[in-house]
Structures are given as C-alpha cells and as structure tokens.
Amino acid sequence: MGFIHFLELILVVAILLIVGIPLFGKLKLLKLVEKVDPGSDQYNHLLVRKEETLISIKELEFDFNTDKISEPDYKELRHKLEKEAEKILEHLDRLEQERRKNKSYKSA
C-alpha cells in the first residue's frame, strides 16, 4: 500500500467515524423536534404581522409627511392599520393567556 492510498484510507475511516458516532449512542431516544404546539406557529406568525403592521404605520406616517397621501386618506388608512394592529395584539394576548393557563394547569 502506497502512502497516498494510506492517506485515502485514513480519510475514509475518519469520515466514517465522524458521521457514524452520533448513530451509535443513546441519541436514538431523543427527538429532533418536539411536538410543536399548534399555537407556537400562530404566535410567531402574529408577532411578525404585528411588526409589519407597526412598520406600515411608520411608513404611512412617512408618506404623509412627504406629502404622498392626503389627510383624510392618511387618517382612514391609519385607523385601518391601528385596528389591524389592535386585533393582532388582542390575538397575541389571548394566546399568551391561554398558554399561561395551560402551563399553570399542567404544573398544578
């Protein structure tokens, strides 16, 4: 066996070890992703929507300050966006409360 082939053998063995070790432990008992609470995705989605709605309000203000939109339109759109934000916040609050209630129920 030449030196190059020896190096190649070492490389293959090293890779097999690196890749194989996780397969031969107690890790098999663990799960990659715990069962996701259906509320979790919804909560994250609402957090994102809240941010985007607040950004939209800021942008609307900017558009109004730079004279791209009339006052009545600005007021109407702002009201609409604020309502949207309010709805999202309410939804978030509801989810948080439900979650906390569930947690305290479980711990009790």
Added chain:
Amino acid sequence: MNDIGEFTLLVALATALYGCVAYVMSARGNRIDLYLSADKTPFIVWACVTISSICLLRAFLTDDFSLQYVWAYSNRELDTFYKVSSFWGGQKGSLLFWALLLSSYMVVVYFQNRSKNLRVVPYAMAIILAILVFFLFLINFSTNPFERIPLPPEDGRGLNPLLQNYWMVIHPPTLYLGYVGFTVPFAFAVAALISKNLDDGWIRMTRKWTLISWFFLCMGNLFGASWAYVELGWGGYWAWDPVENAAFMPLLIATAYLHSVMIQEKKDMMKVWNMSLVLLTFAMTIFGTFITRSGLIQSVHTFDEATLGYYFLAFLFVVIVACTVLIISRLPLLKSENELDSFLSRESSFLFNNLVLLGIAFATFWGTIFPIISEAVRGVKITVGPPFYNQVNVPIGLALLALIGIGPVIAWRRATFSNLKKNFLKPVLVAIVLAVVLLPVIPLGSRTEIYTYITFVLCGFVLTSILTEFYKGTVSRMGLHEESVFGALATVTWRNKRRYGGYTVHIGVVLIFAGIAGSQAYGTHTEKHLQLGESFEIRGYTIRYEKLVAVEATNIKTRIIAQLAVERDGKHYWTGHPEKEFYKGQNQPVSEVDVLSTWKEDLYMILADFREDESATIKVYVNPMVSWMWTGGWIIAFGSMISMWPDRLEQRRRLERVRRQEQLFPAPAQE
C-alpha cells in the same frame, strides 16, 4: 496530489449523497441521531471539494501537464494570474469551481441556521446537498478535471488569448457567485413547501442571500459587458448572445422577486407568485448552465467541449416538474386572505413592474431557444439576432424605466390622486423641459433615435422623481431634528437602508439606460487603411497614424502596436496604442483595443490589420455615453451595499421575537 484531488471528489460525492438522504430521513423520522450525523456532512463535503480544488490549482501553478485539463488551458509561459483563472477557464474546472462555491455557501448557511427552524433547515440542507450531488456526479463521471494523459507533453496548449484579460479573471467568479447564490433561496423555498412551513419565515431567512446573489449576478453581467467591450474588439458590449441572455434572464426574474417579496412581507399576500419566482430564478440559472454546456447553441462564450446538455436538461426537467407538483399540492396553504387596498398604490406599481420584467425575460427566453426549436421542428437552425430583441425588449424596457420613476412617488397601500398629481408635477415638468430642450438638438430620423429621445426624457423624469424622494426625506428629517442637510440625508438613508439603498440602485439603473440609449443611437465608426503619417477625421477628432512597433513580450507572445496621435481643435489630445497580439500555437491573433473614455464619449481604436510595408487598417469607433453604464454599475454596487448592510433595528426586532417566543413556548424558537 492529483490522486488525492480525484479521490476527495469521490468522497465528496458519497458524503453528499449520504448527507442528503440522512437529512431527509432525520426530518421525516424526527430522529436527532440521524440529524447529528447528517450535520457533519456539509463540512466534509466542503473540505473534500476544497482539497480537490487546491490540488487542481496546484497542478496549474506547477505546470503539471499530465492532467488533460491543465494541458488544454495552460502553458509554461502563462502569467500566474491567468494560471489561477484557468481553473475556471474550461468546462471541467468551472464545474468544480461551481461545486466549491456551492459547498462554501452551504457551510455559511449551516452556521447561520443551525439553531433555527429544525423543521425546515434539514430539508433545505438536503436540497443543497442534492444539487451538489448532481454537480459532483458530473465532475466525477462525465467531465473529470483530473483526467490523465498517459504520456505527459512538455508544454500545454495555453489559455485562449481572449480569456487572458483581467475582466475574465473577475467576471466568471462574480457571475458564479450570483448563479450559485440563488440555490440558497431556492433550497429554503422548496424546504418550506415540503415541510408545510409556508409563512414568510423562509423569506426572512433568505432575504440577504437573495440580495447578495442579485448583486453578484448584476455585477457579473456588467463585468461581462466590460470584458466584451475591451477584449472582443467589435466596438460593442452586448450582442444578445445566448450565453449573455442566459445570465440576463435570472437577473430579470430575481429583480421581479425582490420587488414582489416586499408585498408578501407587508401584506402577507402573493405567496404562490413569490414562490414561483424563486423557483423560476433557480431554473433559469440551471438553464444558463445548460446553454453554456450543451453544445446546442453557438456562442463565443460556450465551452469548447460542451457535452453536458442532456444531463442539465434532465436536471432542469426534474426541478421544474418537482417544484410545480409541490406548489400545486400546497396551494390551499399558500392562499392569501388579504388583497390590495387600492389599484393606485405602490403595490400595484410593483405588480406592473413584475409583469414588465417577466415580459422581457420571456421575450429573451423565446429568442434564445428559438434556434433550438426551429432546428428540432424544421431541421433548420434560425438564428435570432439583436433586431428581434431590440424590437421587442426596448419598448418594454421603456415601460420599466417609467415604472422606476412612478414607484417612489406612489404611497404604499393607497395613494391619493390629488397628491399624486402634485408629486408628479416636478418630474413631469423636468421631463417636458428636457423633451423641449433635446428636440432641436438630437436627431430623430430613425426608430432607434426616437427610442433614445424617449429614454432621455424618461431618465430625466425618473431621476427627478428619485432625487425628490431623497430631498423630501431629508427635509422631513430636518423638520423633526436639528441636523445639517448632509447629516439628515445620511441619517434618513441609514435608518431606511432598504428604501434608500433601493433608490440608489435605481439611479444606477437610470444611468445604464441612458448609457445604452446614447451609445446605441449616436455612435459612429470608420475603418481606414493608412500609410505611416496619414490621417483621417472622425467626429471632430483628427487621427494620425504615427508608427508601428513589434515587441516580443514573452516567449510565446508578440505584440504589434500601432501608435495613433489624436488631435482635437488643432491641439494634441491623446495618443492611442491599439495592438494585435500573436500567441505561439494559436491560429488567430487577438486585438487589444485602446479606449479613451470620457463622460461624453469613448474613442475606441482597433488595429484591424497591418502589412509588411507598415501600412495598417485602423478601425475607430466613437461611442457616446458608454462610461455612464459603468458609472451606473458602481452606483448599483453602492446602493446594494446600503440595502445589504445589517440592520440593527431589524436584528433587535428578531431577537425580541425569539425571546417572547421562547418565553411562551420553551421548545426551540422558530425563526
């Protein structure tokens, strides 16, 4: 070393294949052991491909002509600079370079996302690895850069002289960085479809990747145009060549996506459209490699030994079918509950912009594949030339230019008509003044000249519209805070990087439009056969042929240089030195043009021919406004940098979101 290079390529293929399967199995079976095992593979693949690349590079630098690829693309006399670029000068090396870039990107993706969404990331990694498997399969079994020559020759054949240009060292890696980069948004989009995580998480994860890839692709196109301009010696920079088109189409679709994705972020709508655009952009990058490597289409840019067409066609087919099926099967989850607030809004201007960009992409695609279709159907290859593209794309391009000016003036969600009229007043006034001023000055004899006139007027309109936005933002900031003009401008730009970075990019695009229009319509050229001392005139320049010099530059390169003195208004203005280079072993000499570039026009000289009596044929082009294009390119680069710069506010918002999520749902937070 070559043995190691070849062996590591095989190991990379086997590891990528294992990683791909293990990632999918870990996600489907929810197994952490498989995931941890698969998670080692990106590094191993990257390390193997890097070792292999180093081996090939070493072979080039040490003139190891036992490798067929090194023999074909290098020789002993080649500059070290070009020996490095020979790595990607041919098909075999370019595919290895592609694999190197993709595996490097994959490692970055791994580091960025390892603790994030474990429902999506394993699939995304599996898709990147699957694409790598395809490329590594080709490299190992179809176009191996480590293929040996049984009896190594003394010297190599040398790199094509046309490729011995500094732009050719920069252009392909830049273009590849763009091409390969779109794999990341594609992988995350498909992963989101497979795992049914179809909120805009995948968009947030890949937003920067899309911008960076777009930036490189845009720069790659411009660098390619620069190379064509200074090296191909035909006086132009763009010829609607199939390979040029192949790089242009993904850029157009990615541009459409960059705009429409903002609507999804803001209004949580257009999910199917955005998903389709990302998938189409990736498909177009593969189509581009198919064009370059199929041998079906003739182009100066295709590889000599282009034989991989069917592999790429099959891969493209699989990608398109799989993605279409995935999108259709997920349609109910991609439905949007929101709709546009008003037809008169920035959102709808973005929709028009999308249609226009896709219109140009489709026309370009049709022109590119028409020769293949005509040959397949009628047995006759009908080449589609620049007139077709110009006739179709120029009017659509003008609509796009107008939209660039209209977009910034319109408010998001809903614009008020009376305000719109007021805001349009200045840009329209500038456009009218420009139209009146230019009318008697510039000729309007042909369709090209009329289009150019319209382009200039629209450029005035768009620039005013964008600069007014900068002005309004600055004034608004100054009204709220005590800041100087420059301070307010800098702050307002810095706080709204995406908005003002985008506007800056648009300024660059306007300059490119103006440059293209000016150079296409008002350029002139002449060709003269001159004896020493003779002169001729072209557009106010007097060009005198002074001498012809032969220089033995290296053992393999001889330069024949013509000296041309340029006078303007009776005064010496410049001395040009166009030349012809003769390379040992190459049949055709290469023209090295000399260009005097000013903001107004380029004086572009070619030594077309020479004789033993020292007479020479000189070709001179006067190309107006070409430098506007290159300036536009640098402005685009600057604007892209602003847009790509990490936003601390956004990072803070993300961290806050993760914190709240973790507080409530202790499982690993989803991005």
